Amino acid sequence: MAAALNPPQRAAIRYLDGPLLVLAGAGSGKTRVITEKIAYLIDCCALDPCHIAAITFTNKAAREMQERVGKLLAGKRLNGLTISTFHALGARILREEATALGYKPSFSILDASDCFAIVAELTGSTDKGAIRRCQSQISNWKNALISPDQARQQAQTDGDLLAANAYASYAATLRAYQAVDFDDLIVLPVTLFDQQPARREKWQNRLRYLLIDEYQDTNTCQYALLQGLAGPRAAFTAVGDDDQAIYGWRGADIDNLRRLPDDYPQLKVITLEQNYRSTGRILQVANALIANNEKLFEKQLWSALGHGEPITVTASKTSELEAAAVVMKLQAHRFEHRGEFRDYAILYRGNFQARPFEQALRDQRIPYLLSGGQSFFDKAEIKDLLAYLRLLANPDDDPAYLRAISTPKRGVGASSLQILGAYAGRRHCSLFAAASEQGFASQLPPRLLEAIEKFSGLVRRLQASAARQPASAVLTELLAAIDYEDWLHQREERRAAQAKWANLQDFCAWLGKKGDDEGKSLLELTQGIALSSTLDKNEADIDAVRLSTLHAAKGLEFKHVFLVGLEEGILPHRESQADGRLEEERRLMYVGITRAQRSLHLSYAERRQQGREWLPCQPSRFIAELGSENLRFSGGKQAAVPDKASASQRLAMLKAMLAEKR
DNA sequence: GCACTTTATGTTTTT
DNA sequence: CATAAAGTGC
Numbered sequence: 167m168a169a170a171l172n173p174p175q176r177a178a179i180r181y182l183d184g185p186l187l188v189l190a191g192a193g194s195g196k197t198r199v200i201t202e203k204i205a206y207l208i209d210c211c212a213l214d215p216c217h218i219a220a221i222t223f224t225n226k227a228a229r230e231m232q233e234r235v236g237k238l239l240a241g242k243r244l245n246g247l248t249i250s251t252f253h254a255l256g257a258r259i260l261r262e263e264a265t266a267l268g269y270k271p272s273f274s275i276l277d278a279s280d281c282f283a284i285v286a287e288l289t290g291s292t293d294k295g296a297i298r299r300c301q302s303q304i305s306n307w308k309n310a311l312i313s314p315d316q317a318r319q320q321a322q323t324d325g326d327l328l329a330a331n332a333y334a335s336y337a338a339t340l341r342a343y344q345a346v347d348f349d350d351l352i353v354l355p356v357t358l359f360d361q362q363p364a365r366r367e368k369w370q371n372r373l374r375y376l377l378i379d380e381y382q383d384t385n386t387c388q389y390a391l392l393q394g395l396a397g398p399r400a401a402f403t404a405v406g407d408d409d410q411a412i413y414g415w416r417g418a419d420i421d422n423l424r425r426l427p428d429d430y431p432q433l434k435v436i437t438l439e440q441n442y443r444s445t446g447r448i449l450q451v452a453n454a455l456i457a458n459n460e461k462l463f464e465k466q467l468w469s470a471l472g473h474g475e476p477i478t479v480t481a482s483k484t485s486e487l488e489a490a491a492v493v494m495k496l497q498a499h500r501f502e503h504r505g506e507f508r509d510y511a512i513l514y515r516g517n518f519q520a521r522p523f524e525q526a527l528r529d530q531r532i533p534y535l536l537s538g539g540q541s542f543f544d545k546a547e548i549k550d551l552l553a554y555l556r557l558l559a560n561p562d563d564d565p566a567y568l569r570a571i572s573t574p575k576r577g578v579g580a581s582s583l584q585i586l587g588a589y590a591g592r593r594h595c596s597l598f599a600a601a602s603e604q605g606f607a608s609q610l611p612p613r614l615l616e617a618i619e620k621f622s623g624l625v626r627r628l629q630a631s632a633a634r635q636p637a638s639a640v641l642t643e644l645l646a647a648i649d650y651e652d653w654l655h656q657r658e659e660r661r662a663a664q665a666k667w668a669n670l671q672d673f674c675a676w677l678g679k680k681g682d683d684e685g686k687s688l689l690e691l692t693q694g695i696a697l698s699s700t701l702d703k704n705e706a707d708i709d710a711v712r713l714s715t716l717h718a719a720k721g722l723e724f725k726h727v728f729l730v731g732l733e734e735g736i737l738p739h740r741e742s743q744a745d746g747r748l749e750e751e752r753r754l755m756y757v758g759i760t761r762a763q764r765s766l767h768l769s770y771a772e773r774r775q776q777g778r779e780w781l782p783c784q785p786s787r788f789i790a791e792l793g794s795e796n797l798r799f800s801g802g803k804q805a806a807v808p809d810k811a812s813a814s815q816r817l818a819m820l821k822a823m824l825a826e827k828r
Numbered sequence: 829g830c831a832c833t834t835t836a837t838g839t840t841t842t843t
Numbered sequence: 844c845a846t847a848a849a850g851t852g853c
Binding site: 254 | 829830831832838839840841842843
Binding site: 292521540546 | 845
């Protein structure tokens with residue numbers, strides 16, 4: 167761990183004369199450069215930690231970096247050091263500068279499904295695909311810093327104009343709700359910095375040195391935020407790898423990497439090419455694969471770790487058999503190498519591919535951790551509770567109001583809410599505000615009105631209690647007040663109800679702990695949750711096989727990696743055959759390969775169930791691109807009968823299993 | 829008008 | 844399999 171730094175690494179850490187771009191190949195120690203540079207700034211340059219900001223793309227990466235810096239500077243005070251995602255930093259700026267932008271600091275952060283519902287409502291469309299396209303169009307406009315007016319002017323077709331109009335009313339709706347979406351967390355600070363130089367300078371003075379991880383994944387708007395924060399001093403280190411750009415679909419623009427030398431002529435570029443992670447074979451196939459892409463910056467990764475095991479390619483008849491084969495092979499490999507489960511990762515393109523692997527692992531009683539997939543905070547029971555919390559913080563949050571008032575059911579149904587909504591629309595106020603107005607009382611029969619007023623009373627009571635009590639007490643009171651546990655048991659099977667209740671307890675415990683430990687208010691906690699997808703608890707110590715999407719695996723490394731579902735239509739994905747996107751799929755495969763330290767196993771199925779139909783699959787073109795000299799094939803038609811190697815593997819596994827059961 | 833039950837339906841990747 | 848729309852009792 168404490169290996170000496172190589173010369174380019176050391177240069178990257180010590181270089182402080184201006185903007186710096188570190189082109190860091192996979193496994194070349196880029197996280198180490200960032201963490202050691204933070205330590206260097208604090209230790210050797212006596213920079214106060216509160217003036218340093220390291221920006222990552224995922225919460226996981228931020229947490230890991232925090233941990234590593236903590237270890238590196240054990241005992242030192244790190245108060246005020248910022249290590250967060252772009253979005254979390256944006257939220258922090260926004261919270262502090264809300265009033266300057268016409269927002270309350272208690273703004274709500276809408277999740278993707280809230281936004282989907284709003285777009286659906288505004289366009290009056292029932293076509294899910296069309297709504298999603300419109301939603302992503304709006305997101306693209308925002309990320310490119312194009313205003314609704316500009317979008318309208320640029321509209322070419324009627325469809326464009328329709329979407330641009332939807333964009334305008336979408337923006338107005340969010341403002342009325344005192345709510346922002348994920349994109350706004352970056353866009354609004356950028357707008358603010360653009361319009362009010364004094365605010366920009368305040369933040370430039372606060373965050374004096376910036377370190378940006380995964381720079382290749384920034385979009386236009388994130389780059390603008392970066393430029394705003396860096397200012398003319400341009401004291402920053404951007405670390406990135408054009409071969410690992412895999413977020414183009416989210417608006418990330420590799421052009422930001424190309425533009426950096428133009429925008430900052432004094433930019434220093436340092437390339438890290440020595441890989442400390444993988445064996446020679448793994449790097450050879452990775453290099454062979456990525457050579458098929460148009461290169462932005464030339465680099466050739468090399469490793470001093472020796473040649474390593476051959477890379478295996480396994481064909482299976484179906485996706486279920488693939489899962490069984492991979493799990494069996496994993497088990498055999500683990501026994502042979504006396505490894506631990508945590509050394510193994512199974513990586514795939516889409517979350518839906520996890521299912522058969524989960525099943526196979528459960529069958530074999532192998533512990534596993536599933537990362538990605540349905541986010542913890544996307545579970546219905548958590549979102550129910552969160553709706554109440556959002557509403558307490560921000561009564562204008564109509565999506566939260568709608569969810570809270572109908573969970574649990576309290577005699578207020580769709581038609582009452584429609585009347586309330588219409589009234590609120592006429593009065594230009596939120597649902598919550600409308601419900602207490604005199605004018606509204608005459609619109610409904612007394613029975614229904616009473617139910618609504620009872621709800622308003624509940625919200626006010628909880629608001630009062632949130633003002634003077636810690637988060638955990640408010641949660642307890644809230645759950646008791648709405649009888650959530652009883653309601654769960656009424657409408658769900660016992661097991662399901664218990665599982666959901668347990669989730670809620672976990673959630674409350676986590677919230678309470680975070681509130682106490684970090685002294686965060688209910689408001690900050692609620693806003694923070696919108697930006698995270700998992701309860702970030704310590705998973706590092708759990709000995710379990712990791713299951714992850716390729717996207718979620720970026721930045722991680724594993725001794726042994728199984729890359730599964732390598733079929734045309736899956737990787738590369740069916741809808742991404744256009745050339746720009748095919749290269750991104752190739753980079754995704756590249757990211758998967760370069761996660762592996764010691765061994766790499768590829769696999770694909772010959773048939774896969776899609777919906778109700780079985781469709782034949784072709785092996786991914788990317789397998790052929792790896793070259794055959796480092797691959798060893800098994801399975802498929804030519805190897806229907808187990809060969810000696812796999813027979814002896816099975817025997818070894820059986821023996822080991824018997825030994826383990828004593 | 830409201831709430832609960834049945835039935836169709838569908839999957840890229842994340843903050 | 845889990846969610847979301849349509850249908851049925853109260």
